[in-house]
Amino acid sequence: MAKIKLTRRTHCPISYALDVxxxxxxxxxxxxxxxxxxxxxxxxxxxxxxxxTNVLADRLAKLEAEGLITRHVDPENARQRVYExxxxxxxxxxxxxxxxxxxxxxxxxxxADKTFVREAQHNRARLLRSISTAARGRRSKGA
Amino acid sequence: MAKIKLTRRTHCPISYALDVxxxxxxxxxxxxxxxxxxxxxxxxxxxxxxxxTNVLADRLAKLEAEGLITRHVDPENARQRVYExxxxxxxxxxxxxxxxxxxxxxxxxxxADKTFVREAQHNRARLLRSISTAARGRRSKGA
DNA sequence: CTGTATCCTTAGGGATACTG
DNA sequence: CAGTATCCCTAAGGATACAG
Numbered sequence: 001m002a003k004i005k006l007t008r009r010t011h012c013p014i015s016y017a018l019d020v021x022x023x024x025x026x027x028x029x030x031x032x033x034x035x036x037x038x039x040x041x042x043x044x045x046x047x048x049x050x051x052x053t054n055v056l057a058d059r060l061a062k063l064e065a066e067g068l069i070t071r072h073v074d075p076e077n078a079r080q081r082v083y084e085x086x087x088x089x090x091x092x093x094x095x096x097x098x099x100x101x102x103x104x105x106x107x108x109x110x111x112a113d114k115t116f117v118r119e120a121q122h123n124r125a126r127l128l129r130s131i132s133t134a135a136r137g138r139r140s141k142g143a
Numbered sequence: 144m145a146k147i148k149l150t151r152r153t154h155c156p157i158s159y160a161l162d163v164x165x166x167x168x169x170x171x172x173x174x175x176x177x178x179x180x181x182x183x184x185x186x187x188x189x190x191x192x193x194x195x196t197n198v199l200a201d202r203l204a205k206l207e208a209e210g211l212i213t214r215h216v217d218p219e220n221a222r223q224r225v226y227e228x229x230x231x232x233x234x235x236x237x238x239x240x241x242x243x244x245x246x247x248x249x250x251x252x253x254x255a256d257k258t259f260v261r262e263a264q265h266n267r268a269r270l271l272r273s274i275s276t277a278a279r280g281r282r283s284k285g286a
Numbered sequence: 287c288t289g290t291a292t293c294c295t296t297a298g299g300g301a302t303a304c305t306g
Numbered sequence: 307c308a309g310t311a312t313c314c315c316t317a318a319g320g321a322t323a324c325a326g
Contacts, residue, residue, distance in 0.1 A: 010191050013246035013253035013260055014174045014239060023318090024165045031157045041288050048153050052320050057289060079326095081288065088249050095245055096157060098237040103156035106231050110156035117156055166298090184308050195300050200309060222307065 004058075004065050020066055021092070025051055026059050027099075030085070030092055033069065034131055035116050039082045063089070093131050097124060147201075147208050163209055164235070168194055169202050170242075173228070173235055176212065177274055178259050182225045206232070236274050240267060 009015050021027055028049055032038040038047075044056055051059075060083065063069045068089035074080035097120055103110035104117045111117060119127050152158050164170050171192055175181040181190075187199055194202075203226065206212045211232035217223035240263055246253035247260045254260060262270050 011252045011256060012174075012191075012258075013243045013250070013256050014170060015192060016246045016250050016253045017242040018167050018170060022165070022167045022170070024161050025319090027157060027161060027165070031155075045288095048155075049158060050320090053289070053322090054291080055319055058319090060289095079287065091245055091248060094241040095238065098241050099160040100156045102234055102238055103159045105234060107156070107159050109154045110159045113154060113156055115155075168299090188308095193300090195298095196302090196309070197311080198299055201299090203309095224308065 004061050006062070006065060017095075020068075025049075025055055026063065027092075027096065029056070029059055029063065030068070030089065031096060033083065033085050033089070034093060034096060039084060040080060041083075044083075068092070090132055093128055097128065147204050149205070149208060160238075163211075168192075168198055169206065170235075170239065172199070172202050172206065173211070173232065174239060176226065176228050176232070177236060177239060182227060183223060184226075187226075211235070233275055236271055240271065 006019075008019050021030070028047065028051065029044055032044050032047055038044055041056065041060070044060075045051065045053060060069070060071070064071055066088075067086055069083050069085055072082050072084070074082045100110075100117060100120045101124075104113070104121060105111070116127070149162070151162050164173070171190065171194065172187055175187050175190055181187055184199065184203070187203075188194065188196060203212070203214070207214055209231075210229055212226050212228055215225050215227070217225045243253075243260060243263045244267075247256070247264060248254070259270070
């Protein structure tokens with residue numbers, strides 16, 4: 001089991017955010033949960049960035065410790081675990097969205113992405129709504 | 144001189160953004176430039192997170208290589224260098240702002256911050272305008 | 287399938303002395 | 307002041323084998 005240590009440098013809100021998700025992997029897991037509907041360990045591991053399993057386990061544990069995700073046994077399959085965003089995790093949607101828009105504006109390859117850039121550009125408000133709606137659906141189904 | 148290596152993992156816009164500024168230090172430099180009006184090496188080094196000088200030099204070089212900041216000799220003092228945000232760097236303002244708002248909402252210590260949280264909460268649009276105005280002012284003064 | 291554990295290499299970065 | 311250069315240690319993380 002990965003030992004989790006949550007550090008905090010200063011009182012600054014930017015610094016705080018960086019302490020929680022300021023690394024190259026954490027937000028990719030959030031992305032998979034938020035925009036790609038992924039919920040299981042194996043699905044995260046499949047993502048094209050190819051996160052190592054130990055790193056994935058570490059980030060999932062940290063995200064749970066930070067209260068950004070929950071981890072439950074799938075009621076429909078006791079061998080499966082299901083990860084879901086909490087309200088606190090879901091509240092990162094605007095941050096992710098602005099990152100997407102920035103990348104799309106400044107990087108041609110990102111701009112060409114079909115997964116969420118188009119929707120983000122055309123209707124940011126609707127995308128934000130659809131994210132929280134989808135999350136609510138998942139929760140009520142899972143409970 | 145720090146050797147700069149810019150990597151890119153996938154075409155994904157989130158992944159791209161993380162490749163550019165996904166670490167614990169880069170956005171602190173951007174923060175200092177954007178919200179605190181800092182422009183010089185020594186000012187960044189003074190920040191309370193106490194970035195090491197070699198790390199600072201590395202991040203400044205990377206930011207310049209990515210086109211987020213410029214580096215010039217101060218025309219008023221040839222011994223001084225002045226760092227400034229480019230349009231591309233300035234365009235990160237909404238990302239930083241959403242991070243501030245998220246932290247303020249989910250962390251009491253951040254919420255208590257006086258530097259930019261209050262203004263961010265009360266008038267996000269005005270804050271964004273004031274940032275780009277300040278940047279324009281700096282540029283015209285420096286040129 | 288969901289993780290854990292281990293091995294091992296590299297990158298990150300703190301401390302600090304030093305240079306133009 | 308604005309960096310550079312070492313030294314050295316720790317954390318990050320890739321690869322992979324293993325366990326429930």
